Amino acid sequence: xxxxxxxxxxxxxxxxxxxxxxxxxxxxxxxxxxxxxxxxxxxxxxxxxxxxxxxxxxxxxxxxxxxxxxxxxxxxxxxxxxxxxxxxxxxxxxxxxxxxxxxxxxxxxxxxxxxxxxxxxxxxxxxxxxxxxxxxxxxxxxxxxxxxxxxxxxxxxxxxxxxxxxxxxxxxxxxxxxxxxxxxxxxxxxxxxxxxxxxxxxxxxxxxxxxxxxxxxxxxx
Amino acid sequence: xxxxxxxxxxxxxxxxxxxxxxxxxxxxxxxxxxxxxxxxxxxxxxxxxxxxxxxxxxxxxxxxxxxxxxxxxxxxxxxxxxxxxxxxxxxxxxxxxxxxxxxxxxxxxxxxxxxxxxxxxxxxxxxxxxxxxxxxxxxxxxxxxxxxxxxxxxxxxxxxxxxxxxxxxxxxxxxxxxxxxxxxxxxxxxxxxxxxxxxxxxxxxxxxxxxxxxxxxxxxxxxxxxxxxxx
Numbered sequence: 001x002x003x004x005x006x007x008x009x010x011x012x013x014x015x016x017x018x019x020x021x022x023x024x025x026x027x028x029x030x031x032x033x034x035x036x037x038x039x040x041x042x043x044x045x046x047x048x049x050x051x052x053x054x055x056x057x058x059x060x061x062x063x064x065x066x067x068x069x070x071x072x073x074x075x076x077x078x079x080x081x082x083x084x085x086x087x088x089x090x091x092x093x094x095x096x097x098x099x100x101x102x103x104x105x106x107x108x109x110x111x112x113x114x115x116x117x118x119x120x121x122x123x124x125x126x127x128x129x130x131x132x133x134x135x136x137x138x139x140x141x142x143x144x145x146x147x148x149x150x151x152x153x154x155x156x157x158x159x160x161x162x163x164x165x166x167x168x169x170x171x172x173x174x175x176x177x178x179x180x181x182x183x184x185x186x187x188x189x190x191x192x193x194x195x196x197x198x199x200x201x202x203x204x205x206x207x208x209x210x211x212x213x214x215x216x217x218x219x220x221x
Numbered sequence: 222x223x224x225x226x227x228x229x230x231x232x233x234x235x236x237x238x239x240x241x242x243x244x245x246x247x248x249x250x251x252x253x254x255x256x257x258x259x260x261x262x263x264x265x266x267x268x269x270x271x272x273x274x275x276x277x278x279x280x281x282x283x284x285x286x287x288x289x290x291x292x293x294x295x296x297x298x299x300x301x302x303x304x305x306x307x308x309x310x311x312x313x314x315x316x317x318x319x320x321x322x323x324x325x326x327x328x329x330x331x332x333x334x335x336x337x338x339x340x341x342x343x344x345x346x347x348x349x350x351x352x353x354x355x356x357x358x359x360x361x362x363x364x365x366x367x368x369x370x371x372x373x374x375x376x377x378x379x380x381x382x383x384x385x386x387x388x389x390x391x392x393x394x395x396x397x398x399x400x401x402x403x404x405x406x407x408x409x410x411x412x413x414x415x416x417x418x419x420x421x422x423x424x425x426x427x428x429x430x431x432x433x434x435x436x437x438x439x440x441x442x443x444x445x446x447x448x449x450x451x452x
Binding site: 015023031037045181 | 255256259281284285286288289292293296297299300303304307308310311312314322372376382385404406409410
């Protein structure tokens with residue numbers, strides 16, 4: 001590089017431009033190849049992730065259907081649940097009777113959106129809550145992951161009325177949920193999102209449970 | 222042109238340590254070292270990118286002119302990081318879930334551009350890859366040390382969730398050194414990173430001075446022994 005014996009063509013602007021162009025083309029080609037080569041596997045991994053997070057919020061013993069197959073999209077006012085205009089609800093059924101609902105909601109933490117999967121039974125009682133994706137600070141806000149701490153398990157069994165609505169806050173704000181050392185915004189965002197998730201279920205309970213008394217109704221799409 | 226492998230190892234690990242001597246890559250150093258495990262994860266991912274980028278830059282070093290070298294290096298590094306990110310997501314999915322947060326950050330690691338510029342563009346492929354390995358090793362060790370201190374003082378644990386990163390056989394690394402510890406927030410937050418890093422930098426200077434005083438000529442030879450054993 002830049003030695004005295006450098007041939008003259010290398011000093012031309014055309015050589016520089018051509019070199020940059022060629023490098024950009026090679027790198028783009030490599031990325032396209034990498035993207036296509038990994039696309040299917042990444043999709044597959046994401047489906048597996050989705051299924052495993054559904055399993056965590058929806059106990060196996062209450063359903064016998066394919067969770068990923070029985071889903072319904074419910075349009076929501078984005079003012080009700082920030083960021084989402086459509087909520088995909090996965091229905092759990094046992095012998096064709098709906099036993100629970102799992103859906104994904106978005107909370108807002110310290111570093112952007114937190115994707116949360118939650119499962120409720122037909123009465124709106126929480127079967128489980130799991131964080132699927134987030135960008136919170138490693139070592140601080142990431143205690144919302146079940147792998148890092150048991151915090152998220154505290155939601156299990158709760159209802160919108162028990163604890164009372166005004167207690168759905170972190171302790172710092174006068175509620176009943178713990179915050180973390182050094183991270184209040186993250187758990188605050190999760191608690192708020194779960195509460196909104198329960199409110200969403202309350203609002204759409206009727207339509208979700210429609211025709212549920214007749215087992216023969218089977219799968220509605 | 223010919224530089225000895227032992228010299229590369231010494232430079233990468235100690236004399237020219239990315240964090241402690243070059244004081245490069247401070248953004249990832251301060252950002253992810255709230256636990257030793259995070260530091261280790263970042264260090265390993267960065268090492269992989271350093272080796273690959275060293276190889277690629279060294280391969281094209283005779284084609285590149287000094288006028289356009291920086292954009293070419295940036296392109297190469299960004300492409301490598303993207304492909305590493307995609308492949309890990311597809312084929313090492315569990316590891317990607319743990320490291321996923323850190324991988325895109327590697328692009329912003331100026332140490333990688335620094336090594337491309339100052340080493341890989343001037344040395345043969347084998348040497349450049351070895352330099353990437355040793356620089357990465359030095360970087361990883363620095364990050365783990367900063368992480369260990371911050372984690373021990375900040376949360377009272379060592380290598381928390383290391384088994385998520387390294388596999389279940391590494392459960393033994395996870396230690397709670399202070400049970401029922403309420404935590405010392407300052408160490409986990411960024412100021413803790415600056416504090417620990419400052420003490421480490423000062424410590425290295427002191428040590429270097431002491432070593433230079435005992436062996437007046439060069440930085441002591443005994444380090445080459447440890448370097449090669451670990452390399």
